[in-house]
Amino acid sequence: MTDAALTIPADLLPGDGRFGSGPTKVRPEQLAALAATGTTYLGTSHRQEGVRSVVRRVRDGIATLYGLPDGYEVILGNGGATIFWDIATLCLIERRSQHMAFGEFSSKFAKATAAAPHLEEPSVLKADYGQAPDAFDPAPGIDAYCLPHNETSTGVMTRIERPAGTDAGALMLVDATSAAGGLPVDLTQTDAYYFAPQKGFASDGGLFFAILSPAAIERSARLIPQRWVPATLDLGIHIEQSRLEQTYNTPALATLFLMAEQIDWMNAQGGLAWAAERTGESARILYTWADKAPYAEAFVTDPAKRSTVVGTIRLDDSIEAATVVKALKANGIVDVAAYRAAGYNGLRVGMFPAIEPADVEALTACIDWVVERTTH
Numbered sequence: 001m002t003d004a005a006l007t008i009p010a011d012l013l014p015g016d017g018r019f020g021s022g023p024t025k026v027r028p029e030q031l032a033a034l035a036a037t038g039t040t041y042l043g044t045s046h047r048q049e050g051v052r053s054v055v056r057r058v059r060d061g062i063a064t065l066y067g068l069p070d071g072y073e074v075i076l077g078n079g080g081a082t083i084f085w086d087i088a089t090l091c092l093i094e095r096r097s098q099h100m101a102f103g104e105f106s107s108k109f110a111k112a113t114a115a116a117p118h119l120e121e122p123s124v125l126k127a128d129y130g131q132a133p134d135a136f137d138p139a140p141g142i143d144a145y146c147l148p149h150n151e152t153s154t155g156v157m158t159r160i161e162r163p164a165g166t167d168a169g170a171l172m173l174v175d176a177t178s179a180a181g182g183l184p185v186d187l188t189q190t191d192a193y194y195f196a197p198q199k200g201f202a203s204d205g206g207l208f209f210a211i212l213s214p215a216a217i218e219r220s221a222r223l224i225p226q227r228w229v230p231a232t233l234d235l236g237i238h239i240e241q242s243r244l245e246q247t248y249n250t251p252a253l254a255t256l257f258l259m260a261e262q263i264d265w266m267n268a269q270g271g272l273a274w275a276a277e278r279t280g281e282s283a284r285i286l287y288t289w290a291d292k293a294p295y296a297e298a299f300v301t302d303p304a305k306r307s308t309v310v311g312t313i314r315l316d317d318s319i320e321a322a323t324v325v326k327a328l329k330a331n332g333i334v335d336v337a338a339y340r341a342a343g344y345n346g347l348r349v350g351m352f353p354a355i356e357p358a359d360v361e362a363l364t365a366c367i368d369w370v371v372e373r374t375t376h
Helices: 028-036 049-066 081-091 104-115 214-226 235-243 253-269 271-292 321-330 357-374
Strands: 073-078 097-101 123-126 144-148 171-175 192-195 207-212 296-298 310-315 346-350
Touching: 028 253, 049 073, 049 207, 049 253, 049 271, 073 081, 073 235, 081 104, 081 171, 081 192, 081 207, 081 214, 081 235, 097 104, 104 144, 104 171, 171 214, 207 253, 214 235, 253 271, 271 296, 271 310, 271 357, 321 346, 321 357, 346 357
Parallel strands: 097 123, 097 144, 144 171, 171 192
Antiparallel strands: 073 207, 192 207, 296 310, 310 346
């Protein structure tokens, strides 16, 4: 019997088999709400109230979810969090940045600033995949400190805290792409907390959102006139357009609507505290199972750094993770393969708020069932 021919008993299967780390599960209720708009939303102008009201709904919803500190603003634009690295390189980093680089995405931001001809060589604090530096190393001349709240590629989460001993006015730039909506954060410890919709907010990609402090807004207003900045990367334009409840160019309307539905649902359940408790429950289920399973262990060895939104599990070398993934996929359980560049034999499990903790528990039972039948 091949792995793909295994049929997992129906009573073991999760109610929904989508465990991707982005794009991730979209709740059916979101899709039903979008369909119910009929001809009144999709296919209409993003400059008109029908769409601008949804942008307003998303921005207000994020403000409610996070309880924005005084003067902080929610900004959006086209392109996703990857685009925001370029925006930050042009509009927020003045001379030199310091980066924590301990996975695929945190390393890419460091590379982007290293390639920028108008910036000095960045300071980069590296750690192996599955680990993270414990703290920044402040130094004179560094005006921006950059790290991910959650490294999506490896399932490592960090503490968001301004380092002591920095130059006056240094900014804290936090990539929250897989953390936003699922991990708690004190926004006063950040100046740009930026993310995309396709993970915790159960939508599609193609947009970026950034919660900006007054210091970040002031920095961008001062730097942009001094540099050539393409209009699509001009943070000042994105700030101006966001205040008008719109984007500089046409956004993905379905993405905005699905995100609005998800944010409303999260706020109705109890907001960010509820969401973080829910993802924490899923994580406890996953890591407790991994601790008990004789063939599995958490990829992130430090329990304090194990993500509660993206769980990574290493399997014993006697078990081919690809075989397990293939058998699960044949039974409708999808997107649990480890990130391609992480380099370990194992699984990666999205545990965002849309994902039921009971489904995470069912997933672990299915993995046990498959491993028992594919190990010789």
